[in-house]
Amino acid sequence: MVRAPRSSSFARLLLALAAVLASAPVFTQPARPATPPDISGEWRLENNEEDTTAQPPLGEYLGIPFNEAGRLRSDTTAESIWGTPEYQCRPHSAPHQWRGLGGARILKEQDPLTREVKVYHIQFMRSLDRPIFMDGRPRPPAYAPHSWTGFSTGEWVGNTLKITATHFKDGYLKRGGPQVSDMYSMTEFITRHGDLLTIVSVTDDPVYQDEPYVQSTTYQIDPTGSVAMETCNGSSFAENGGTDRHHVPHFLPGQNADARAEWLKDQSWIPPQAALGGVKTTYPEYRATLNGAISESALTVPSSKSAINLDQRIAAQAPRDGEVHVLPVQGNVYMLVVDGYNITASVGQDGVLMVNTGPANMTEKLQAAVNQLATMVEAQRTTNSCAGANCPGAWGWSSPYMNAVISSPAPPRPLRYIINTSASPENVGGNEKLATSGFFPRVQGFGTAVTNVGRGASIVAHENVLNRMQTPVGKQPAAPAVAQPTDTYFDEFHKLPEYVNGEAIIVYYAPKATTDGDSIVFFRHSEVISAGSLYSTVSYPVIEVDKGGSIQGVLDGLNKILDLAVAEYRAQGGTWIIPGRGRLSDTADVASYRNMIHIIRDRVQDMIKKGMTLEQVKAAKPTLDFDRRYGSTTGAWTTDMFVEAVYRSLREKK
């Protein structure tokens, strides 16, 4: 008989102890099963709770905890918006996706060593792949893009997979009109009961709801099923008729009111007030208002509140923290968030090109960040991969091997171009210092700088920017000469005279937009557009009517961006659009913003036609359904100021 050595038994004991210790967290954290239930496979929607896939009647908001803004936004949304080029390929919005047709597929992506699930992938007929990250990775910053599927992380709580998702685009809560903003979060609880899968989703949209909206959906395992893929037949197809590709279908407030009355007249058992939704209507206590026992205003219900601090969530897209945050975008292009203002930078072998220079007080930090970025991009050392006299690029007959190993990296190339998209202080604040630090080979004679211009970076802008910066206003003197544009244009666009960092860069004029000197910058190979002040994801556009700005000009500029941009797939990604402030965006985001501007223009225009004064227009709240998202009652640009600018620019356009 051979006994195991004592040391081996001791080792086993230690191992057992270690296992006990390792399992200790099980008792202090939510219980994660040793082997989580397998939720992967093909699943078929069980339409047994209500007709989940059907189109509810127009204006039917039963059970939706809408606030006033959510109701107005939904009432004025036209279904034919789906015929516009930017909407035709959109998938279902996430809150409705579990209830869409075609079943669901859940796949597992496992770590090959531990065999643990790193990522679940959920797919639907017309959705994009939705990854659920199980590896504990952090959430992206708020200035990162939003998508149809959002950013989702998962954890097992007992036998239930809890998914927490943010970074969604705006869309709809359910078909037929009820809308959600781009600020909502979703928490989903997925539980498997034998062959059934129960999904409870909690949609928390503080813009349009007074409390989170909860719904459950059931799926059944379908071993022979296979989720079909529905391709999109392409955008820019004129489904809405007419010849205006920028047509935005919508209803003016009250214009579609008969739609609700239409279906309600055959549903006499539904109290009309309840059909409007609202948090009180979703509680049993509401019945007391129907028999007159209590008025709706006096009724209190034990409602829950949104878990989202909306103001903070919006502000986080443009953090005013005195820092510079760098977000790589695409190709040569980076987005730099500079104390809440976005700078676009192209960095490469030709040097640096910047669109705008940020607030003046941030110049040093911006310069340091750009230098660091340029060093990282241009001077990054890699291991030598070629040895011998025949290495490509070898000068003479010696191998580059030794030099590659012993030499230090070349310094980064200098700032060559600044493009100012307007003369606003946040766009030109760093011009003076940054342009001076740059280099543009502008010579009078060999080796001599042009008088009064120097050899600093070229500053490109529309000529109206130069005019404004040259002209003292009140006590404010003209901008220093070195901060003023050196190369202006006056036409509808201006092409930089040569490739910069391997690509064409075109500056488009956006007349009468936020001012009379706005530009949009298109990086043609990187597929990035720098939108300047025309577009923000954190506020209404700052329209300076006294400086030639107008709501129509902003709208035209946004449409110009949409004309230039192309989505990658399913109406997202592709051409990236960097807003003046806020998160990195794509065509879908700009289309939503454009739609808002279009809708507000139409509403105010209609009020002007009716002879309403500015005060009457303000009192009528033409921006009500967008105010919680983009409006402000305090600060340098309030909703009141925006409405006044819209009103004035429409009144004065003739």
Place this chain on the structure above:
Amino acid sequence: MRNVILLLCAFVLVGGVARAHHSYGATYDTKKEIKLEGKLAQFVYRNPHSFVHMTAKDENGEMQRWAVEWSGTAQLANSGVQRDSLKVGDDIVVTGRPSRVPGEYRILMVRLVRPSDGFTWGSGAGQVVD
């Protein structure tokens, strides 16, 4: 019999796809009907919905380009409409449901007639966009 069931299943699936794209009832005012007389500008035979584009006058007598939404390809094929059934330039008369959005040149096909040869869609069995 098995083929019939398969065909029926396929029809249901295609119908489902069409239904999920957008709602006819929400897009069009199904209680109203308008009539357009004009020329066919384009026939887009596709899924989930086909479209006839035609030029015709609006209620103010101004010529417009209209988009007439029709069924998907499977349903049209079943009712005798093929990709080459209509030609650009054909004189056609279309009756349909107008868009709910005022001023939008979009309608839902109810009936199409080509007077030159009497080609008609909209009065036979299954010739309904749903």
